[in-house]
Amino acid sequence: MISNISKGKTLPTLVKNITQDKINLYAEASGDFNPIHIDESFAAQTPLGGTIAHGMLILAYISELMTQSFGINWISGGNLSVRFKSPARPGDTVTVSGVIDTVTYENDCTNISCTLSCCNQKDEAIVTGGAKVKLHS
Amino acid sequence: MAGLSFNELGPGYEFPPSSYELDDAIISKYLSAVESPSQEFIPPLAIAAYAMKSMIESLSLPPGSIHASQEFEFIRPVSIGTTITCNAKVDRKIARSRMNMLVLEIGVFNQDREKVQSGKTTIVLPLMDAND
Numbered sequence: 001m002i003s004n005i006s007k008g009k010t011l012p013t014l015v016k017n018i019t020q021d022k023i024n025l026y027a028e029a030s031g032d033f034n035p036i037h038i039d040e041s042f043a044a045q046t047p048l049g050g051t052i053a054h055g056m057l058i059l060a061y062i063s064e065l066m067t068q069s070f071g072i073n074w075i076s077g078g079n080l081s082v083r084f085k086s087p088a089r090p091g092d093t094v095t096v097s098g099v100i101d102t103v104t105y106e107n108d109c110t111n112i113s114c115t116l117s118c119c120n121q122k123d124e125a126i127v128t129g130g131a132k133v134k135l136h137s
Numbered sequence: 138m139a140g141l142s143f144n145e146l147g148p149g150y151e152f153p154p155s156s157y158e159l160d161d162a163i164i165s166k167y168l169s170a171v172e173s174p175s176q177e178f179i180p181p182l183a184i185a186a187y188a189m190k191s192m193i194e195s196l197s198l199p200p201g202s203i204h205a206s207q208e209f210e211f212i213r214p215v216s217i218g219t220t221i222t223c224n225a226k227v228d229r230k231i232a233r234s235r236m237n238m239l240v241l242e243i244g245v246f247n248q249d250r251e252k253v254q255s256g257k258t259t260i261v262l263p264l265m266d267a268n269d
Contacts, residue, residue, distance in 0.1 A: 016172065029163075029170035030186040032193065036200070046201060055204040056189060060171040060182040067180065075178050078211045084204055 002069045005112060005135075011069045011098035016061050018053050020090040026057045052087035058094065058118055058127050065096045070112075070133045082116065082129030093121045098131070110135040140197035143230070143237050143262055152225040155191035159184070161217050178214040184254055185209060188223040188243045192258070195225075201263040205238070208257040213247070220248045228257065237262040 118127040229240040
């Protein structure tokens with residue numbers, strides 16, 4: 001859990017390397033065997049030009065960042081709203097980051113909203129969006 | 138069973154519900170895939186992945202379909218061994234000149250019928266011929 005919660009505070013950054021093996025592992029774990037993720041010859045023939053990571057894999061990284069930052073308050077009471085901007089591909093290094101936008105207090109709760117982003121090694125946005133979490137005192 | 142195509146879906150259509158027991162083997166496999174340490178509760182995105190799976194299996198999406206946006210509300214923690222039931226329905230269906238869009242709502246419940254998670258998924262589908 002992060003401490004000293006205040007507007008402008010950055011959340012701990014998470015860095016993950018995307019590999020085809022990891023994408024295949026996620027396909028096995030999630031049951032999502034869409035060929036755009038796992039079939040390199042099929043994916044090469046599509047406009048994407050190659051396989052891409054599952055969007056839900058990237059969201060798992062974002063959720064991990066939020067869990068590290070806010071613990072049970074994220075798992076029970078968190079809200080996530082994101083847009084997929086571009087695909088993450090094998091060989092990419094993705095960095096998940098967040099910053100606290102607002103902190104408000106209501107009764108015995110602290111309401112926090114964060115801006116989140118996930119970028120590749122070229123600093124291109126893969127996912128952008130925001131999250132809300134409520135801390136109970 | 139072949140999934141339903143865009144033209145066969147309408148707003149309000151409810152997909153058949155599906156249930157999964159999220160046992161230790163399933164969650165260990167998921168944690169390994171996302172390189173996440175073991176936790177007291179199931180990661181909410183693991184639950185979401187299974188909810189999405191049940192929905193996607195009921196759909197016939199043309200190649201080139203893109204997961205465009207996603208919303209989630211995580212309501213209750215879920216422990217390993219819980220059986221979840223996933224409900225999904227078509228919220229909106231948007232036909233545009235160059236693409237189609239589906240907005241799908243997901244609700245996930247535990248075995249006590251308590252809602253543990255809800256979500257909204259937007260998928261952009263490339264235009265296919267009139268029969269798709």
